[in-house]
Amino acid sequence: MEPIYFAHLTDIHINSPEKNDPLFGIDTTAKLRKAFEDIRGLKTKPSFILISGDLTQDGDLEDYRHLKRLIDEESAKAGIPVHVGLGNHDFRAPFREGYLEEAPSEESYYYSFIDRGLRIVMLNTQVPGTHDGRLDEAQLEWLRATLDEPAEQGSIVVLHHPVTVTPTALMDSHLLQNPEDLAEAISGRDVIGLLSGHIHFHNIGSLNGIPSCAATGVAFGLDPTAQNSMDFLDNCGYNLVAVKNGQIAVQPRYLPGDYRLVYEYDLHKLSAHA
Ligand SMILES: [Fe+2]
């Protein structure tokens, strides 16, 4: 069976340029364009692109309208479809109105699709009004039903908040709050990997033996070795993912940059702000 190859981007934190308020001095629209430019230059063209949340920084309607134009343009230029999910910086009603171009509503946004025999399940770990990550019972029930029938090449579950601890524990208080419920829902099913973002640095772990890979942010990174602060770095990266014969392989990719420290946030003042 032919391998399936796709790109996993996360944490693009788009700000409408009309606001003229660059995030830490970073032009996040330019960052996303840079990631797409890199993807267009890859020797093997990915079949699709996933973006796992924190689509915007502020979640305003104008941000999602701008994001829609930006992604439509870059997706067409690359000739690659793009599938998005939501993160703690996103807001459902303006997302639905500005990005999906449908009636605004607070309804959660999760879905699945199958491409070349591989099923992608895009979850929504948002807890509205907070920066926390959690899967509620309705979504877990939907997930169990979705996985009832195995896909030819297995399933990959995508969620904004990671499920596994990290070596330096910088963001470990910001992980999914109920990984045991997710583990139970995917136990004995065809899930071959979990992909996430939110922590803004590459990390590999596992949930009950299933590989779990977090990607660094497209908009910016965090230094995972910082001890008492969140050190925001001006870098950019994403993950390349391949699936062959039911096995997943993930290749972190960093784009050239100066890795400048753009913001230092005292962790003692932090409640949750990834
Ligand atoms: Fe983020």
Ligand SMILES: [Fe+2]
């Ligand atoms: Fe986040």
